[in-house]
Amino acid sequence: xxxxxxxxxxxxxxxxxxxxxxxxxxxxxxxxxxxxxxxxxxxxxxxxxxxxxxxxxxxxxxxxxxxxxxxxxxxxxxxxxxxxxxxxxxxxxxxxxxxxxxxxxxxxxxxxxxxxxxxxxxxxxxxxxxxxxxxxxxxxxxxxxxxxxxxxxxxxxxxxxxxxxxxxxxxxxxxxxxxxxxxxxxx
Amino acid sequence: xxxxxxxxxxxxxxxxxxxxxxxxxxxxxxxxxxxxxxxxxxxxxxxxxxxxxxxxxxxxxxxxxxxxxxxxxxxxxxxxxxxxxxxxxxxxxxxxxxxxxxxxxxxxxxxxxxxxxxxxxxxxxxxxxxxxxxxxxxxxxxxxxxxxxxxxxxxxxxxxxxxxxxxxxxxxxxxxxxxxxxxxxxxxxxxxxxxxxxxxx
Numbered sequence: 117x118x119x120x121x122x123x124x125x126x127x128x129x130x131x132x133x134x135x136x137x138x139x140x141x142x143x144x145x146x147x148x149x150x151x152x153x154x155x156x157x158x159x160x161x162x163x164x165x166x167x168x169x170x171x172x173x174x175x176x177x178x179x180x181x182x183x184x185x186x187x188x189x190x191x192x193x194x195x196x197x198x199x200x201x202x203x204x205x206x207x208x209x210x211x212x213x214x215x216x217x218x219x220x221x222x223x224x225x226x227x228x229x230x231x232x233x234x235x236x237x238x239x240x241x242x243x244x245x246x247x248x249x250x251x252x253x254x255x256x257x258x259x260x261x262x263x264x265x266x267x268x269x270x271x272x273x274x275x276x277x278x279x280x281x282x283x284x285x286x287x288x289x290x291x292x293x294x295x296x297x298x299x300x301x302x303x
Numbered sequence: 304x305x306x307x308x309x310x311x312x313x314x315x316x317x318x319x320x321x322x323x324x325x326x327x328x329x330x331x332x333x334x335x336x337x338x339x340x341x342x343x344x345x346x347x348x349x350x351x352x353x354x355x356x357x358x359x360x361x362x363x364x365x366x367x368x369x370x371x372x373x374x375x376x377x378x379x380x381x382x383x384x385x386x387x388x389x390x391x392x393x394x395x396x397x398x399x400x401x402x403x404x405x406x407x408x409x410x411x412x413x414x415x416x417x418x419x420x421x422x423x424x425x426x427x428x429x430x431x432x433x434x435x436x437x438x439x440x441x442x443x444x445x446x447x448x449x450x451x452x453x454x455x456x457x458x459x460x461x462x463x464x465x466x467x468x469x470x471x472x473x474x475x476x477x478x479x480x481x482x483x484x485x486x487x488x489x490x491x492x493x494x495x496x497x498x499x500x501x502x503x504x
Contacts, residue, residue, distance in 0.1 A: 142430050149332045149433070157332060165325050195378065199408050200325040203430045 126253045133249065138242050143205030159250050165204045166243060172197045173236065180229055190228060191220035197235075208238040315443060316340040316368050320350045320375035320387065321406070326429070330374065330406075333436045340368065347382030350375065351390060354398055370401055372443055376429075377407035377414065385418055392422040402443060406431055 133139045143158070150157040176193045179186065198213035212235040219227030317339045321327045327343045334341045344350050351357045354370065373391065375384040382390075384405050392399055402424040407414065415426045427435050 145430065145432055146329070149329075149336055151336075154332070161325060161328055164328055168324050195408075196323065199378075199429065200323055202408060203323070203325050203329055 122252070126249070129245075129249045129252060133245060137207050138245060139205045140207040140210075141205065142202065146205065162204055162246060162250070165200050165206075168200060169197060169239065172200075173239070176232065180232060185223075185225045185228070187220045187223050187228075191217055194220065201239075206239075206242055209235065209242060212238050314338060314340055315371040315440060316342070317372045317374060318350060318353060318370045319343040320345075320347060320373065320379070320384065322346060322376065322379045326376065330431060333431060333433055334374075336433070337436045337440050339372075339436075339440065342368070342370075347375070347379060347384070347387035347390075350387055354391070356390060356398060372439070373401055373403045374427075374431075374439075375403065375405060377405050377418070378409075385414075385421065388418060388421050388423055404439060 134143075146158045146161055172193060176190065176197065179190050179193060194213055194216050198210060198217065201209040201213055212231055216228055216231040216235060219225075219231055317334050319327065319330045319334065319341055321330060321343070322345050324345075327345065331341050331343050342353065344353055348357065350373070375387055377384040384407075388403050388405065391401065391403055403422065404425045404427060405418045405423045406427045406429050408429040410428060418426055425439065427439075
């Protein structure tokens with residue numbers, strides 16, 4: 117893939133994440149905290165968010181299975197999840213969290229359960245989209261070596277690249293070329 | 304209250320308290336990028352431990368690094384930010400003077416009021432922005448003075464409030480809490496400035 121094409125692709129993906137309401141201003145705030153010394157800051161935060169959220173979501177799920185429902189506990193758990201979702205700019209997720217909390221306040225169990233499905237759906241959708249975005253924007257990966265094409269990155273990892281410049285052997289199977297230090301993997 | 308940082312150094316040491324891993328990472332970055340030294344802990348009790356306020360006989364300060372500002376989340380399991388604030392403001396005189404800022408994702412007036420009355424310097428809405436940190440930093444570094452008071456007036460969101468026109472020293476926290484109804488409603492901004500910062504002298 118051409119470098120310019122890649123940049124355009126990244127920019128388009130990013131724009132669509134905002135246009136479609138998946139991300140809000142806060143994500144931009146995080147991007148502004150990124151610099152050459154901390155080039156992966158946003159990705160690190162988002163990764164941390166997904167790691168922590170797994171536990172929170174499980175806790176909420178378990179709490180929703182209890183009978184009778186403890187709405188105070190549910191609200192408290194969701195408050196934590198909403199907080200971190202808000203901190204990464206996860207707009208749609210945050211909206212569903214707010215709705216969930218409203219149902220907690222109204223002690224509406226069915227509403228909570230229904231909304232939680234929405235929370236998980238939005239959470240999952242964002243996760244997929246943002247993973248692809250980080251991959252395609254992954255030119256910071258692998259210690260500064262620019263990689264074109266996020267999906268190709270995975271293939272690269274399986275390939276044993278010979279650094280003798282010939283690019284033969286494994287490279288001919290997968291179509292790896294060396295172009296002056298930048299590795300271009302054709303998918 | 305604000306204090307001039309001694310020895311002329313412009314580097315603040317901030318103690319950040321938040322139980323959320325994500326929020327701690329973000330606040331840490333916000334502070335570092337603003338050239339502050341940061342110590343981040345995940346609970347009020349750990350914060351007290353760090354400050355040497357946990358009851359342990361500890362005449363020497365916290366690992367040698369003086370804390371210039373404490374930023375704490377409000378909603379935390381165990382000890383809330385409010386409870387932490389109370390403990391800091393009541394104990395040994397040295398630590399009582401450290402400005403404490405409360406952070407919260409919920410804009411509950413009674414909560415904000417309570418915190419300011421207990422001596423919080425400011426109440427920040429989460430997610431905290433870089434501009435919030437920058438403003439905080441310059442406020443802490445500048446120390447007290449008319450110039451600062453004026454700046455606060457400019458930045459204050461409750462512009463119509465009669466208290467903002469006069470010297471902040473004359474107002475008191477109790478009037479803030481007692482007169483919430485006559486005061487104009489706060490504008491929908493992301494941070495709320497306390498009407499008076501000097502009440503906890």
